Amino acid sequence: MQGPSIAQRFPVVLGTMNLAGEGRPSREVALATIHAALDAGVGSIDTADVYGLGEHDAHFAERLVAEVRRERAFVVSTKGGVRRRGEAWEHVGDPAYLRGACEASLGALGVDAHDLYFLHAVDPRVPIEESVGELVRLRDDGRIVRLGVSNVDATQLRRALAVAPIEVVQNEASPFVRLDPEVEATCRARGIVLQVYAPMGGWRAGRVAHEPVLRCVAEELGVSPFEAIVAWTIARGWQPVCGASRPENARSSARAAAIALTDAQVAAIDAIVPRA
Numbered sequence: 554m555q556g557p558s559i560a561q562r563f564p565v566v567l568g569t570m571n572l573a574g575e576g577r578p579s580r581e582v583a584l585a586t587i588h589a590a591l592d593a594g595v596g597s598i599d600t601a602d603v604y605g606l607g608e609h610d611a612h613f614a615e616r617l618v619a620e621v622r623r624e625r626a627f628v629v630s631t632k633g634g635v636r637r638r639g640e641a642w643e644h645v646g647d648p649a650y651l652r653g654a655c656e657a658s659l660g661a662l663g664v665d666a667h668d669l670y671f672l673h674a675v676d677p678r679v680p681i682e683e684s685v686g687e688l689v690r691l692r693d694d695g696r697i698v699r700l701g702v703s704n705v706d707a708t709q710l711r712r713a714l715a716v717a718p719i720e721v722v723q724n725e726a727s728p729f730v731r732l733d734p735e736v737e738a739t740c741r742a743r744g745i746v747l748q749v750y751a752p753m754g755g756w757r758a759g760r761v762a763h764e765p766v767l768r769c770v771a772e773e774l775g776v777s778p779f780e781a782i783v784a785w786t787i788a789r790g791w792q793p794v795c796g797a798s799r800p801e802n803a804r805s806s807a808r809a810a811a812i813a814l815t816d817a818q819v820a821a822i823d824a825i826v827p828r829a
């Protein structure tokens with residue numbers, strides 16, 4: 554691929570899980586949140602077929618994104634390989650299922666090809682080579698432009714790379730959740746974009762405003778502790794996938810892409826991250 558990577562062009566990605574799941578905002582606020590992120594310079598939106606209220610509400614987030622994409626251009630990443638079964642989130646990685654999921658997401662998004670398509674999670678019953686192998690065939694069929702894997706450990710990533718040109722990895726990381734250093738090292742060595750999801754801690758985000766180091770760094774910079782986290786992830790060379798269910802939070806995370814942390818500030822936030 555020539556030119557700057559998608560991470561360099563779009564340092565912050567807006568995630569749409571909270572626009573679609575339990576406690577989601579009104580449709581009007583959800584659409585306004587996506588527009589606010591785009592207006593503030595976000596150029597990439599993350600979604601998944603499973604983001605909705607349950608198995609009967611699959612593709613809800615993808616349809617929201619499609620509605621905005623009819624009006625303006627941006628990169629969309631989506632994912633397949635996880636489905637809801639009642640309360641459970643089931644990992645499904647067999648090739649036939651993934652082909653159907655990928656095609657269904659194309660329909661929901663109203664496009665002929667996915668800009669970026671992730672294997673959402675590894676199905677323990679299916680070798681990862683078989684799952685990503687089907688994504689390679691979908692790419693060869695012109696249904697996917699770039700391939701990604703999510704929620705992988707270093708061994709799974711290496712096995713996927715042996716059979717598929719993976720360009721993006723999306724794993725969880727925040728000041729409260731440690732990223733696997735081996736995954737990070739593999740991404741760096743192979744020139745793979747490393748997206749970190751739930752950078753504010755996801756369900757732990759209530760801790761952000763009370764964390765003393767984050768408060769101190771934020772105060773030094775004159776920004777919010779949430780914005781300090783976004784800046785920290787970018788300083789680490791990651792591409793944060795930030796959740797928001799209201800426009801002001803989407804704008805705040807987008808704005809944070811312009812904040813430069815000193816090495817000491819990066820090290821201070823690094824030191825909060827649990828070792829295990």
Ligand SMILES: NC(=O)c1ccc[n+]([C@@H]2O[C@H](COP(=O)([O-])OP(=O)(O)OC[C@H]3O[C@@H](n4cnc5c(N)ncnc54)[C@H](OP(=O)(O)O)[C@@H]3O)[C@@H](O)[C@H]2O)c1
Pocket residue numbers: 567568569570571599600673703704723724750751752753754755756758777779780794795796797798799802803805806
């Ligand atoms: N690959 C995967 O398996 C996977 C798993 C989970 C998530 N994801 C992706 O990651 C995205 C983000 O995850 P997440 O939403 O769970 O966690 P998050 O990014 O850590 O956000 C958690 C909460 O923090 C608040 N927040 C975010 N930015 C803020 C800001 N600048 N100022 C103040 N508050 C802010 C938001 O509250 P409000 O909602 O009130 O705005 C948000 O709900 C998802 O939308 C999804 O796209 C991927």
